[in-house]
Amino acid sequence: MMQIWERWMAGTVDEMVDPAMSRYVSASDVRKCVHVALLCVQENPADRPVMSSVVMMLDSETVSLQVPSKPAFFARNGGAKPGVASDESTAS
Template structure:
């Protein structure tokens, strides 16, 4: 979300670690940030294909469309413990959740 805000405000290079100083090619970093924002577009049809990503990152000649609102963002919802545990208002907790409905898979050895 911070990347989107910096992009919208015209300050995408503020995402970089200050320890990098000026030791990076600005145009390449800008292209990578731009591509990353395109990859998380709300509408999947607006996202670049893998072929476009590879072509873009390997050459500076591809013109990219402007990214629109990103698909991933966090909201908070109130979590209420089950009855019998703590039922007063102080027991309510704010739990972050994502609207992208992605699941996390944990791998275990056989």
């Protein structure tokens, strides 16, 4: 999530999409999905949209979206959630 947030802030979300996908999905649709996803993981739960709003945001071509704030776990501890396994293997 940290990388997505940083790309969002830099305006480079499009660079994360596999070029082979560009024939199936538009860059504007990708940006909209990322925007809505970031709204859903904001620090303050009261700022997060309800599911009916999420559906409306994704379905509408004209709805204006609020600016997302930092994702909850990004703001607290730099991207790692306590107690969640990382990509590193713990087996020896």
